[in-house]
Amino acid sequence: MIRFKALAVGTAMAATLAGTVFAGDLPPEVKMQEVTVKDAQGFYVRGDVGYAVNADHHGVGFRDYDSATGDYNSGSFDSARFDGGDFTGSLGVGYQFNDLVRADITGDLFSGDFKGKFSSDEPCAGGGAGTGCGYKGSSSYTAGSLLLNGYVDLGTLAGFTPYVGAGLGATRVDWNSVNATASCIDGSAGCGGAGSSASRYPGQADWRFTYALMAGVSYDLAQNVKIDLGYRFSHVAGGDMFGYSGADSAAGASGAMGRDGSLSRHEIRIGLRVTTW
Numbered sequence: 018m019i020r021f022k023a024l025a026v027g028t029a030m031a032a033t034l035a036g037t038v039f040a041g042d043l044p045p046e047v048k049m050q051e052v053t054v055k056d057a058q059g060f061y062v063r064g065d066v067g068y069a070v071n072a073d074h075h076g077v078g079f080r081d082y083d084s085a086t087g088d089y090n091s092g093s094f095d096s097a098r099f100d101g102g103d104f105t106g107s108l109g110v111g112y113q114f115n116d117l118v119r120a121d122i123t124g125d126l127f128s129g130d131f132k133g134k135f136s137s138d139e140p141c142a143g144g145g146a147g148t149g150c151g152y153k154g155s156s157s158y159t160a161g162s163l164l165l166n167g168y169v170d171l172g173t174l175a176g177f178t179p180y181v182g183a184g185l186g187a188t189r190v191d192w193n194s195v196n197a198t199a200s201c202i203d204g205s206a207g208c209g210g211a212g213s214s215a216s217r218y219p220g221q222a223d224w225r226f227t228y229a230l231m232a233g234v235s236y237d238l239a240q241n242v243k244i245d246l247g248y249r250f251s252h253v254a255g256g257d258m259f260g261y262s263g264a265d266s267a268a269g270a271s272g273a274m275g276r277d278g279s280l281s282r283h284e285i286r287i288g289l290r291v292t293t294w
Contacts, residue, residue, distance in 0.1 A: 057116050058294060063123070065288030067105035067249065074099045075255065075278030077133060082261060084268035094133035094154075101157075102129030105284060109166075113292065117170055123184075125162040131155065131195075131277075141199045142214060147206030154197040156220060156259065162188040162227055162251070176237040180247075184229040188253045192220030195259040195275070216264075221257035221273055228252055235290065243290040253280040 077097045081090045104127065111121025134153045141150035164186035171179045195218040201208035233247020258275040260266070265274075 057113050057292075059113055059292060061111050061113060061119075061121075061290050061292040063107075063109045063111065063121060063245070063288055063290045065105075065107040065109075065123075065245070065286050067107065067125075067284040067286040069103050069105070069127075069282045069284050071281075071283040072099065072102055072129075073281045075280070077131070077258060077275060077277050079275040080272070081137075082265050082268070082270035082274075084265070084270075087269060089270075092135065092137075095135045097131065097133040100130045100132070102127050102160075102282075105282075105286075107286075107288070111166075111290075113294070116173075118168070119170065120165070120167045123162075123164050123166060125164070126160070128157065128159045130157045136202060138204065141201050141211075144201050144211060145206055145209070147204050148208050148211070149202035149204045151200050151202045152197055153200075154195045154218075156193050156195040158190055158192045158220075160188055160190045160253070162186060162253070164227065164229060166229070166231070168231070170235075173237075177234055178236075178243075179234045180232070182231040184231070184251075186227050186229075187224045188227040189222065189224050190253070190256060190277075191222040192258050192277075194218060194220045216262045218259040218262050218274060220259050221275075223256045225254040225256045227254070233286070238289075241292045241294075243292070245286075245288045245290055247286050249282075249284045249286055251282045251284070253282075255279045 076093060078091065078093045081092055083090065105125050107123050107125045109121045109123030111119055113119040132155045134151065136149060136151045138149050140146065140148045144150060164184040166182055166184035168180050168182035171181070197216045197218060198213050199216065200213040201211040229249055229251040231247055231249045233245060235243045235245045238244050255276060255278045257273040258277040259273070261270040261274045
């Protein structure tokens, strides 16, 4: 009986000791701090500047009015050069729906200059038979675009977020008056020192369909500030450029005399986005 009690006590002590040793081998319990992730959602404002590495104007055409017959003839400039319009300024407001999708409305401003010339076998006004006429014209324009854009953010790694996007909208192109000079050109007959004459053609303004495609990457400068570096291709449809001179209009000419072709711009853009979340 005594041996049985001693065995029982010894067994209990061994079990207690084993439990204590086993428990001592376990790592201490670590309590993890609860982390709350704030969803990317809310309004933002943005400002961007762009530089057009290539701006391609697709030609300029015109109609010539013959007051004697009341007919119109179509033509195009022998050479046409567009300068300026390299820089673009843009402001916008948008909304981030979630970590992947956002949209904004942006307004852009840019401008440019035009110089062109063409020649005709017909004599200038008051020119002699057998002579031709050479024309030179210059003007400038300002343009403002309003675009609705949508983007897909492709995930964030080390603060960098690549994205792709597309936009639709319209651009108002406002041409200043075209100042043209007509000079006599020798043909089968000589000009004999004939002088040149100047004409002024009023500029036209209209709204044109515009679309854009974008790709780039943003970086978190601070909790609520992102810097955005990207590429944008935009295409502006062609439209009216200038009308007839006062003399032609008085003789019966109507409608637009000149039309510029579509404009494609390839831009590198950099800007800031300030968020509200």
